[in-house]
Amino acid sequence: QNIVVVAHGQAADPFWSVVKNGAAKAGEDTGATVDFRSPETFDMVQMAQLIDAAVNQQPDGLVVSIPDADALGPSIQRAVDAGIPVISMNSGGDVAHDLGVILHVGQSEFDAGKRAGERLAEMGGKKGICVNHEVGNVSLDQRCAGFAEGFGNPVNVIPTQMDPAEVQSKVRAALEADESIDTVLTLGAAMVGEPAVDAVEALGATDTIRVASFDLSAGFLQDVADGKAAFAIDQQQYLQGYLPVSFLALNANYGLMPAGDVPSGPNLVETDAAAKVIDLSAQGIR
Amino acid sequence: MSDPIIHMDSIKKHFGNVIALNGVTFDVRPGECHCLLGDNGAGKSTFIKTMSGVHKPTEGSINFEGKPLSFNSPRDAMEAGIATVFQDLAMIPLMSVTRNFFMGREPTKGRGPFKRFDLEAANQITMDEMRKMGINLRAPDQAVGTLSGGERQTVAIARAVYFGAKVLILDEPTSALGVRQTSNVLATIARVRSQGVGVVFISHNVRHALAVGDRFTVLNRGQTLGTAKKGEIDASELQDLMAGGQELAKLEGSLGGTV
Amino acid sequence: MSDPIIHMDSIKKHFGNVIALNGVTFDVRPGECHCLLGDNGAGKSTFIKTMSGVHKPTEGSINFEGKPLSFNSPRDAMEAGIATVFQDLAMIPLMSVTRNFFMGREPTKGRGPFKRFDLEAANQITMDEMRKMGINLRAPDQAVGTLSGGERQTVAIARAVYFGAKVLILDEPTSALGVRQTSNVLATIARVRSQGVGVVFISHNVRHALAVGDRFTVLNRGQTLGTAKKGEIDASELQDLMAGGQELAKLEGSLGGTV
Amino acid sequence: MPASVDERIKAESFATRLMKRPELGAIGGVVLVTIFFLITASPAMFTLPGIVNFLTPAAQLGLLGIAAAMLMIGGEFDLSIGSMVAFAGMIFGVLVVNMDLPLALAIPMTMALAAAMGALNGFIVLRTGLPSFIVTLAFLFILRGASLVGLKIFTNGSTQLRGVREAVQGDWLAPLFAGDAFGGVFRWMAEMGWISKLRSGAPSVPGVPIEILWFIGFALLATYILLRTPWGNWIFATGGDKNAAQNSGVPVRRVKIALFMLTACAAALVAIITVIDSGSTDARRGFMKEFEAIITAVIGGCLLTGGYGSAIGAFFGAIIFGMVTIGLTYTTFDQDWFQVFLGGMLLLAVVFNNAIRKRVTGER
Amino acid sequence: MPASVDERIKAESFATRLMKRPELGAIGGVVLVTIFFLITASPAMFTLPGIVNFLTPAAQLGLLGIAAAMLMIGGEFDLSIGSMVAFAGMIFGVLVVNMDLPLALAIPMTMALAAAMGALNGFIVLRTGLPSFIVTLAFLFILRGASLVGLKIFTNGSTQLRGVREAVQGDWLAPLFAGDAFGGVFRWMAEMGWISKLRSGAPSVPGVPIEILWFIGFALLATYILLRTPWGNWIFATGGDKNAAQNSGVPVRRVKIALFMLTACAAALVAIITVIDSGSTDARRGFMKEFEAIITAVIGGCLLTGGYGSAIGAFFGAIIFGMVTIGLTYTTFDQDWFQVFLGGMLLLAVVFNNAIRKRVTGER
Ligand SMILES: Nc1ncnc2c1ncn2[C@@H]1O[C@H](COP(=O)(O)OP(=O)(O)OP(=O)(O)O)[C@@H](O)[C@H]1O
């Protein structure tokens, strides 16, 4: 069989490379060929075109993420019209079924942000920042929005580029400029989370300022394990790649398909759990 | 004599801390050829650039047909009827001869939204005008950058003459020209002058200047040394004036007098 | 007479579908000044560019000091001892006079990693050499782009003369020069020639050519019309040859014979 | 035809003369890329739906690329066009969704605003004498930031504005800016069995996406302007040598301002088309498009130094770029290698078309 | 000093002569930006830790920016430096982590590979005669893709390679490329109470980050090369007019290749410093840095057309850029406005420094 995955995040993105690894593993396990495709940047127009390109090839199954139902809807509709079974993953759980998508594997970014916010508030956070390394990427914006809601206290969004040195300097600047900040949430572990931990450490405030991050990276998990960071928010995105592909392969072979959506997260990895997942994370599985 | 078309009074021009012109007065009358002479760096080009709207004078006044005037751009000067051949020729190497010839003043055909650049007519005119100057172009769509130095200069002259209206300014027009082309250009100057156009002619060649000039103004280090009428001055006097009174290197051969 | 330093045989040069040179044979001997004459577009500049390594000939052979040779770049030619003043001068407008003067051949002081461009010496030499040519520069760090046409040409000539070794090629060196500078350049040619350097001199001015030339080769439309020795030919014959035998425009004034 | 025959010109064939035109050089690259994908890609790529599929992004990019090419010929850059796509999209979205204006008002207003921003760019460049690179770079950031702020204000905190499709539904101007043209013809062709049908019975290609028509039309118009009007001559002259052009009487300032307005309007047009088409806009629309537009122009033969290039070249440049980016999804290469391929193909296509042109024209 | 006094020269003051140097023009921008933040930002920004904090990213960017400036003066662009940071980082990481090589081997090998890639860039540009913009653009994609593929191979599927810090621990070369210099001096100063201490008793600034020293050193060296060596003259000549330079005997090809090698090595140096510093590397390192490097050079006064600019200008350009990006975080402005401010400040800084230079030199 031939299954195409069209995602809105790039293969080089640490988060999405795990999704891709999951999809590839599922392909290996089921004997299906899997093509993973994504636009060069967060670009809904190009993503719709990639879905169209996939539909033209009449694959046996299509896996998509749906960060913008308006922009991607018509293309997904076309896939459904063309008789291709479509599973959505990661984002778009709320709209998936209206578009004719069979089921959804993933987590609502907003809900995950909210969970993180609630937990951080529980831990005593009074004032927070949300470090966004790709402002305008809707799924990241939703994480910050969810965080703000769950946290219930003031939250500032700090926009940065994807450059560790810059992230570190900016987090440090934000903390120095406003000493009442005690909570830092970052939206990517490797790119933003680790430098943020470094920044807090350089200020000598590891014990007073909590850092949490979306997604996993070996380095950040180590920080969690060492007590330098509070927790990592894991949505087990390996499943978001693995499950849809294996469902579609099973569907193509035997007509099997689960009846309901699969929530893959959120799942907060805290100090005790962190050490166990470090190795898996270093292999691109968690 | 008739009134001057353009009269420039005590023009000064500074570039940063460099004083290029330090009070130059000059005029051109219809139907005369006024030669501007002087050593290298005397300020001739700077002066005629002020006249044709490229530079704004730091001080001094310009009168055009009796009215005080200041040109904001070369286009203004052109529209007032001043055509100029600049020393650096003002050509675009990557563009074709025809496109350079008509740059800024393209002939059009058609009307309304269909008004378009009449390339056929333009090509024809370019070839003709060049032939009049003694150059047979291979093709009018050759890029100017591939022309020889003299061919390029001829394009610039032909263009100015073609569009020239009241004043024609020529900055060392014959410097890169061959014998035949030079005699054509000098003949052309004589012709347009007889049609009532005022000509400003810059040259380092005394013989060329004497051949067509009616008046001679000599600049030296940004200042006027004086103006002479035709017949009041002879070749070697003029030569001395142009060299700024300094002694000439001694040469063997036939080069005793006039270089 | 001594053996030629450089001998070019049946050189052809095509640019795409344009035939610029169609079999030109030419040589220079030490201590002579060989003038290359011809109409605009005859191929003179193309020819000397082939000689100085800028163009590779499409066909034909080059012998340097008796050995067949082909220059891969102007740097090769320079190192063999050929210094050239190109018609377009080969100067960088944004750079200072000194930096242009020594471009590619900077004097250094210090040693090892501390070897550096000796700007003080370079400035001094530049000012001196320019003064010898009759130009008093304001400052050696003035950008070449702000020099007048003649000043710029003088820099190029002074540079070639300063670095000239065995052959000095000058493509219309005096075209933009004032009276004084011209006579300096002609005197310089006479001087380096007497030091045993071979000079190739391109000019449209018959009088300049006759003043310093020992032999005269005329090109026409990419081909050699013939070579004459000094004394074998007079001004008006040479003039006719250069114009390609075509008639000259009739002029008033003192311009009957030689332009 | 040369007006005189000269013994110093070698004869050249008609084909040679044709290939010498910079407009046609880029064809070589298109041919090469096509051959590559014919060999490596799924045959679905060169079916009608496949071709429409890769021409659509090419067309959107091409509209920007042609405008960028004209500006580059005129000697300037505009790095703000990508952000302008987001900004104009935001304005347009707000006008039709929040203000409920009809397209007949919203489109001219969006265009006018874009043109004003373009003129401002041009004005600052001319007034300060700074390179346009740095001035428009500032606007890259400013417009991108303004889009974000604007979206947040008008959507109460989200960075995505939705509901445009519903808002323009039924507007008489919509068919000019969205959807597919010649739908009837395609339905008829599907009935005749000439093109395949989806299960729903609709033709697999519902029509020619409207942006492809805009793209072709703009390429033709731009070529006509560049080669056959005084304005075209002025653009080349301005970019070739600003001083020489000015001294020859070309209204250099007017030309530059007009070109900046043109690129801004092209960005606004792309914004309007994609916003209606996708029904939404967000703060990252057009991200990096300024870069791709310049790439397109350069593939098409424009010189970065100005004064040389062509609109038809940019047209083919956009097609090459569109084919390479979308085409790789039709192959079975691993996505990890995508960028390696993209780079390699670009280089190959450009080297190839350059080599052909050189061989044909005998340049060295 | 002019060698001759001439009546056609107006006297000018020492200050005027100083400001005329393109190297010093960019200072105006730095002053303006500093004043702006002195007024608007939290005082923490201009304490010693604050200054070090914004100088660190500025230094990393500046190393690239100065190399990019030299290449731009030489008339070419290198769009592949950002990707080269990722690629060289990957290679370096693999050498020290997977192959366990000491720095004394790993660093020269990384540098040599980077230089070879740079030379390849240059060679293709010279050989094909294509604009370097398009050639290095291809390498932008190729190297970025290669970093991803390489990382996945060497980490068994992750995009992040870790453990560099542990691997280089104790290597005698490490202090040259990572950490902070003059730690002793800073501890002593903290003891004396001259700089504040953290709660742990360590000084708030543990030392001068090593990249700042590299940054300053490279700026001085580049300035020396550009202004005081034959190579510098050749670089200006090559960028000013390639033909004229070639005809005057400048080894244009060697100059260009050397410059491409230099930019690649600068990228590799930044890669090594950041990889050791952060202890890891990933496929996104250096993203968009090529762009920022060019911005830096242009803010510093380089012309995109080549032949003009300065290394000290790029030095200040990097500081301006670093101050503006980091500085806004110290202010109380709503961070949604970040990009609007960034653009506005850039424009202001450049306009200001340009205006000063013009006023001082009397150019028009
Ligand atoms: N933009 C400028 N900036 C500074 N100095 C300038 C500028 N333009 C001209 N100059 C100076 O002004 C003086 C006059 O220059 P100009 O070009 O007018 O001389 P010219 O009389 O035309 O000489 P030539 O006969 O050599 O062409 C020169 O010494 C030149 O260096």
Ligand SMILES: Nc1ncnc2c1ncn2[C@@H]1O[C@H](COP(=O)(O)OP(=O)(O)OP(=O)(O)O)[C@@H](O)[C@H]1O
């Ligand atoms: N790169 C080129 N491409 C095409 N044609 C060229 C090129 N270079 C020169 N030519 C043509 O070759 C011919 C000879 O040019 P060349 O510059 O050698 O003439 P020249 O004898 O130096 O003339 P002048 O006295 O005017 O300087 C000219 O007609 C020119 O158009």
Ligand SMILES: [Mg+2]
């Ligand atoms: Mg002059």
Ligand SMILES: [Mg+2]
């Ligand atoms: Mg010539």
